[in-house]
Amino acid sequence: KAGVTQTPRYLIKTRGQQVTLSCSPISGHRSVSWYQQTPGQGLQFLFEYFSETQRNKGNFPGRFSGRQFSNSRSEMNVSTLELGDSALYLCASSLEMAGEQYFGPGTRLTVT
Amino acid sequence: QKEVEQNSGPLSVPEGAIASLNCTYSDRGSQSFFWYRQYSGKSPELIMSIYSNGDKEDGRFTAQLNKASQYVSLLIRDSQPSDSATYLCAVRLRGYSSASKIIFGSGTRLSIRP
Numbered sequence: 234k235a236g237v238t239q240t241p242r243y244l245i246k247t248r249g250q251q252v253t254l255s256c257s258p259i260s261g262h263r264s265v266s267w268y269q270q271t272p273g274q275g276l277q278f279l280f281e282y283f284s285e286t287q288r289n290k291g292n293f294p295g296r297f298s299g300r301q302f303s304n305s306r307s308e309m310n311v312s313t314l315e316l317g318d319s320a321l322y323l324c325a326s327s328l329e330m331a332g333e334q335y336f337g338p339g340t341r342l343t344v345t
Numbered sequence: 346q347k348e349v350e351q352n353s354g355p356l357s358v359p360e361g362a363i364a365s366l367n368c369t370y371s372d373r374g375s376q377s378f379f380w381y382r383q384y385s386g387k388s389p390e391l392i393m394s395i396y397s398n399g400d401k402e403d404g405r406f407t408a409q410l411n412k413a414s415q416y417v418s419l420l421i422r423d424s425q426p427s428d429s430a431t432y433l434c435a436v437r438l439r440g441y442s443s444a445s446k447i448i449f450g451s452g453t454r455l456s457i458r459p
Contacts, residue, residue: 266447276389276433276449289446323388331377331437331445336388 235260237326237337245343251312254340258305258326264288265307266334267299270321282307283330311342319344346371349436351450358457364421366453368434371415377437378410380419383452384430392432393419424457431455 238257246252258265267279278291282301299309305326311318321341325334350369358364366380377396381389395401395408395417407420417436421428434450 268449275451278446278448281446291446321388333379333391333394334447335391336381339388 237324237335239322239324239337239340241340242338243341243343245345246314247345248314248316250314251310252314252342253308253310254322254324254342256307256309256324256326256337258307258324259335262326262328262335263305264327264330264332265301265305266325266327267307267309268323268325269293270323270339271319276323279309281330288330314344316344318342347450348372348438348448349434349450351432351434351453353451354454354456356453356455358424358455360424360426360457360459362424364424364428364455364457366419366421366432366434366455368417368419368436368450369415370417370434370436370448372436372438373412373415375412375415375436375438377447378408378417379435379437379447380406380408380417381433381435381449382428382430383433389433421455426457426459429455429457 264283266281269277281289285301296312301307321339323339324337327334380392383389393408401408405422409418431452433452
């Protein structure tokens, strides 16, 4: 069974731009969560989607948003990029909510 | 107080010995606990999950949960150099509910010396 896939793997953007990241969960998994990982803050929860609905949200500004499609694929969007948004963005899928999460390889975003 | 706390390390253990990684959490209502391993430059990989008090064994790994003490640990027996990585403890707060979220500790860096 294929694992979680994320595209693109690497991205360089400039301040003020916006970016969209994509995540395809493991086949059959219906829950997708997004995390931001930085050396200083560690792994921080962004949001979790299940059945196309955002079920939970972390403490991030409204510039961070996401959505989930009927095939469980998910996208997250960051608008008006700031230097501090440079991070590894990880997507994780699970069969159901509250289940074991399996991570994708991540998207490394660099904001200049 | 952080919701999930781990000693950042590095924890240095000789090859073949037992590595013991510890994690404490603040939410008494938590029901789901996970250990992940993350190699440098890679994404976290699930090692084990544990939901009930006591021990759970999987190969060389044993997870231990003590809800009364709000403490979860991971033991790695017969440590190998390939076990050198950062180990992340994760706790799903407020148990099995649609309002719960997973909080990760900052991770413990483990180094196995030959």
